[in-house]
Amino acid sequence: xxxxxxxxxPPPFDYVAPRTVAEALDALAAEDARVLAGGQSLVxxxxxxxxxxxxxxxxxxxxxxxxLRRTDHALHIGATVRQAxxxxxxxxxxxxxxxxxAVRHVAHAAVRARGTVAGSVAHADPKAELPVALAALDAxxxxxxxxxxxxxxxxxxxxxxxTTAIEEGELLERxxxxxxxxxxxxxxxxxxxxxxxFAEAAVAIVKTPDTTTIAILGPATVTAADPDxxxxxxxxxxxxxxxxxxxxxxxxxxxx
Amino acid sequence: MRLPMTIDDAWHxxxxxxxxxxxxxxxxxxAVLEEADDDVHVAVFRLQGTSGSAxxxxxxxxxxxxxxxxxxxxxxxxxxxxxxxxxxxxGVLAALAEIVPAAREAGEEAAATRAAAAAADEATDxxxxxxxxxxxxxxxxxxxxxxAWSATVEWVEPGEPPRVRPAARRSTPKGAIVxxxxxxAVAAWALRRRS
Numbered sequence: 001x002x003x004x005x006x007x008x009x010p011p012p013f014d015y016v017a018p019r020t021v022a023e024a025l026d027a028l029a030a031e032d033a034r035v036l037a038g039g040q041s042l043v044x045x046x047x048x049x050x051x052x053x054x055x056x057x058x059x060x061x062x063x064x065x066x067x068l069r070r071t072d073h074a075l076h077i078g079a080t081v082r083q084a085x086x087x088x089x090x091x092x093x094x095x096x097x098x099x100x101x102a103v104r105h106v107a108h109a110a111v112r113a114r115g116t117v118a119g120s121v122a123h124a125d126p127k128a129e130l131p132v133a134l135a136a137l138d139a140x141x142x143x144x145x146x147x148x149x150x151x152x153x154x155x156x157x158x159x160x161x162x163t164t165a166i167e168e169g170e171l172l173e174r175x176x177x178x179x180x181x182x183x184x185x186x187x188x189x190x191x192x193x194x195x196x197x198f199a200e201a202a203v204a205i206v207k208t209p210d211t212t213t214i215a216i217l218g219p220a221t222v223t224a225a226d227p228d229x230x231x232x233x234x235x236x237x238x239x240x241x242x243x244x245x246x247x248x249x250x251x252x253x254x255x256x
Numbered sequence: 257m258r259l260p261m262t263i264d265d266a267w268h269x270x271x272x273x274x275x276x277x278x279x280x281x282x283x284x285x286x287a288v289l290e291e292a293d294d295d296v297h298v299a300v301f302r303l304q305g306t307s308g309s310a311x312x313x314x315x316x317x318x319x320x321x322x323x324x325x326x327x328x329x330x331x332x333x334x335x336x337x338x339x340x341x342x343x344x345x346x347g348v349l350a351a352l353a354e355i356v357p358a359a360r361e362a363g364e365e366a367a368a369t370r371a372a373a374a375a376a377d378e379a380t381d382x383x384x385x386x387x388x389x390x391x392x393x394x395x396x397x398x399x400x401x402x403x404a405w406s407a408t409v410e411w412v413e414p415g416e417p418p419r420v421r422p423a424a425r426r427s428t429p430k431g432a433i434v435x436x437x438x439x440x441a442v443a444a445w446a447l448r449r450r451s
Contacts, residue, residue, distance in 0.1 A: 063274045063275055063289070066275075066288065066289075066290075067271075067289055067290065067291065067292055068290065068291040068292075069291065069292045069293075069294065070291075070292075070293045070294060070295055071294040071295070072294075072295070073295060085290055085291065088315075089290075089291055089300075090291075090298075090300070090317075091291055091293050
């Protein structure tokens with residue numbers, strides 16, 4: 001370790017702060033470049049030197065990515081929208097209360113103040129709450145790179161623990177949540193060992209007049225015509241007896 | 257407050273305002289568009305600022321509605337003055353009312369820049385995701401002062417939706433938002449741009 005490198009926790013990296021999405025995509029085209037948004041996952045990884053990107057592309061200066069927007073009845077969550085913005089949003093509270101319910105379980109206020117919704121998605125921690133809620137809401141994930149743009153469902157995006165379909169040089173530009181049908185009710189419940197910790201078990205439920213969708217940690221989602229069938233199928237996806245019992249209890253609580 | 261323009265023009269101008277830093281009612285701070293509801297023309301700005309050792313934070317909700325002679329602009333300010341702050345809601349709203357014309361001009365300019373940039377982008381970038389609605393884009397580099405928002409914006413402890421004052425936020429040690437009004441900062445920004 002050189003003298004200069006020993007002065008700080010993270011390994012050396014180039015830092016780029018683009019002002020437009022096009023500039024960000026150019027910067028991300030470099031080898032081993034990573035996006036820096038809220039930094040609540042990436043910075044600890046850097047400080048422990050578990051991540052050693054050659055370049056950090058700080059997208060916080062791109063104004064358009066920081067706005068939470070409702071357009072044509074759909075919610076558009078830009079890449080740098082803070083979790084706290086979701087929590088205090090009147091739009092979310094009125095039209096997508098499930099997100100407001102879920103985000104209150106995410107860590108602590110200080111983390112939510114900096115952490116982004118898209119960052120939580122891109123990190124894909126299998127115990128994170130927001131991916132579960134977004135999966136239940138049938139959100140679409142808009143990715144963009146110099147090669148083009150594509151839109152994925154939760155099932156397509158999340159490929160496993162800490163693993164997504166986001167490719168090198170690709171930016172999760174926006175998450176779009178469709179409107180909920182009239183008469184829809186939602187619920188979110190989780191069990192964590194301590195307040196603010198990652199969930200041991202969590203469920204998000206979207207109950208429309210015609211169907212019930214249940215998402216569990218992972219995330220994994222099932223939809224059925226009636227709540228009992230949906231619950232049965234969701235529990236079949238849980239592979240641990242202890243977690244299965246917890247999940248069953250949470251489904252009951254969220255459906256109540 | 258009435259604006260002699262169409263609601264679409266006013267909305268585009270309002271939501272095209274980039275993050276800004278400026279001075280209002282004696283406070284220096286930042287204003288950032290946090291959320292925009294295109295369906296009902298309601299936008300929420302997050303403000304924060306300091307004056308000496310005092311600090312304040314605020315949420316400014318703006319609502320546009322068609323009126324017989326143009327557009328009516330409604331402002332709702334949720335002010336959270338920190339310890340030592342003498343900022344008042346009335347003072348901020350009065351300052352905001354004074355700067356609306358300058359802010360409007362800045363927004364119109366930003367909207368025009370955005371439209372030009374979007375047109376250029378469409379012409380040259382075949383990979384742009386067309387199905388997405390177009391959110392306001394920041395003016396291209398060089399056309400506006402750098403907002404330096406990551407360095408200056410301190411996100412205060414979150415709580416309830418904007419119209420409900422969260423008790424926890426009042427006791428935050430950071431305290432502070434600049435209720436120096438979104439537009440205040442925007443106005444100063446607009447004036448600085450012209451200088």
